[in-house]
Amino acid sequence: MDACLPIGVGRMSFQRVREFLTKELVDVKRIPKLSPQIIVGISSDTGRLLKEHNVKNVKKLSQQDSRSLSQLTGIGRSQLEKWIHVARILVAISEGNVRDQKKIVFSGLDNVGKTAIIQTLMTGCVPVSVNQQKTLTELGPTEGLRREEVTLFGWIQAEILDMGGLEQYRLKYLEEKGEVFGQTDLLVFVIDAQDYGRFNEALDYLNSVLDVYSSLGGIPYTAVFLNKWDAEVESPDHLERLELLRKNIAKIFRKVRSDRFHVDNTSVFEAEKLFLSFSTVLRKISNVLPVIEGILREYGDLLGSRDLMLFDDKALLIADYTSNYQKVLSTTTMRMIWLRETLTNNYSLKASTMTVELGPNQIIVCKPADWEDKTVYIAGVLPSTEKSGVLNILGEELQPWIRNIGII
Ligand SMILES: Nc1nc2c(ncn2[C@@H]2O[C@H](COP(=O)(O)OP(=O)(O)O)[C@@H](O)[C@H]2O)c(=O)[nH]1
Numbered sequence: 001m002d003a004c005l006p007i008g009v010g011r012m013s014f015q016r017v018r019e020f021l022t023k024e025l026v027d028v029k030r031i032p033k034l035s036p037q038i039i040v041g042i043s044s045d046t047g048r049l050l051k052e053h054n055v056k057n058v059k060k061l062s063q064q065d066s067r068s069l070s071q072l073t074g075i076g077r078s079q080l081e082k083w084i085h086v087a088r089i090l091v092a093i094s095e096g097n098v099r100d101q102k103k104i105v106f107s108g109l110d111n112v113g114k115t116a117i118i119q120t121l122m123t124g125c126v127p128v129s130v131n132q133q134k135t136l137t138e139l140g141p142t143e144g145l146r147r148e149e150v151t152l153f154g155w156i157q158a159e160i161l162d163m164g165g166l167e168q169y170r171l172k173y174l175e176e177k178g179e180v181f182g183q184t185d186l187l188v189f190v191i192d193a194q195d196y197g198r199f200n201e202a203l204d205y206l207n208s209v210l211d212v213y214s215s216l217g218g219i220p221y222t223a224v225f226l227n228k229w230d231a232e233v234e235s236p237d238h239l240e241r242l243e244l245l246r247k248n249i250a251k252i253f254r255k256v257r258s259d260r261f262h263v264d265n266t267s268v269f270e271a272e273k274l275f276l277s278f279s280t281v282l283r284k285i286s287n288v289l290p291v292i293e294g295i296l297r298e299y300g301d302l303l304g305s306r307d308l309m310l311f312d313d314k315a316l317l318i319a320d321y322t323s324n325y326q327k328v329l330s331t332t333t334m335r336m337i338w339l340r341e342t343l344t345n346n347y348s349l350k351a352s353t354m355t356v357e358l359g360p361n362q363i364i365v366c367k368p369a370d371w372e373d374k375t376v377y378i379a380g381v382l383p384s385t386e387k388s389g390v391l392n393i394l395g396e397e398l399q400p401w402i403r404n405i406g407i408i
């Protein structure tokens with residue numbers, strides 16, 4: 001079997017897509033040329049219909065746009081969306097176009113909170129204890145580069161680079177640009193929102209970092225975190241200064257012709273907000289999220305719920321389909337996840353479904369799905385507990401997609 005895997009295709013990547021295929025395939029390299037019917041759910045009639053519209057193999061299917069193909073063939077758009085994504089995953093694997101590790105770069109001036117943010121994110125959604133706060137405030141400046149290997153969203157292996165922000169290091173990174181910045185999937189640029197006197201210096205550095213990326217062939221998706229935005233700093237003067245900063249940030253991105261960025265305020269003392277902010281960035285890594293959100297929407301209709309969410313074991317929000325209760329649902333679920341992790345770690349108890357009754361017809365349900373050694377959490381605001389069983393089926397349907405969340 002291994003002999004047939006193209007170079008660069010790990011056995012793991014191939015195992016993960018088994019569930020999408022109708023039969024055992026021996027030679028992965030041939031996949032792009034095979035009929036779309038190798039994908040589960042595409043019947044011979046559908047295969048013929050696709051062929052009539054010149055979608056004769058998996059490669060062709062992977063290049064389609066679901067909207068136009070749906071108009072041409074009359075096949076439902078959300079169904080097509082799934083098949084097209086399966087085709088993209090298969091083609092990526094067969095062509096060896098899968099990097100097993102993503103690279104996330106945290107950059108910015110010194111003392112803006114990069115290391116504190118990474119540490120807070122890595123310890124999970126645990127309320128910051130007095131001890132921890134002490135360690136955070138005692139952080140010294142990071143010397144040079146620090147690397148952290150983590151698993152995010154259950155199946156995304158990532159390397160987080162924490163770039164020491166002192167001037168001597170900043171200059172060095174810019175010189176060794178390819179080595180440090182090359183192949184970045186996400187850039188998180190942190191600015192100290194309270195240090196008004198250094199805004200210009202921060203903007204200059206952001207400018208140089210983006211220039212380096214341009215010279216390396218492209219600017220990755222960028223989140224600019226205006227950090228140390230603690231609850232007590234909000235005053236009209238603060239908001240005015242920060243509004244101006246946002247305008248200047250937007251100007252820099254216009255100059256380098258990138259609209260793939262967003263600006264967010266963060267504080268390590270508001271862990272839940274920080275988790276949501278980082279989740280939003282992380283979702284840009286994966287192209288299968290529209291499918292996952294589509295599945296949440298379908299099940300929302302089935303369950304009579306307009307609020308469903310999917311979290312990983314650190315309480316990072318993988319997917320969000322909410323309209324009414326975004327804040328209530330995310331806050332409650334993060335705390336339930338933390339509670340469950342505490343029960344497991346401290347008392348060796350494995351909590352199953354957790355519920356909070358808000359009223360007679362309104363229940364927050366959080367259901368852990370343990371897959372192999374990973375756990376994800378499906379949460380929703382439901383009209384009754386009886387419906388919570390459906391979340392298991394939802395979990396089954398989501399599983400192959402989440403396993404492949406980092407592939408394309
Ligand atoms: N008030 C406040 N202080 C923060 C926040 N984030 C980090 N800090 C503090 O800022 C200092 C520098 O943080 P550090 O993570 O070492 O910055 P780095 O040089 O960018 O890695 C430390 O004393 C942190 O405790 C925040 O959100 N609010």
Ligand SMILES: [Mg+2]
Binds near residue numbers: 114115141142162165
């Ligand atoms: Mg640091």
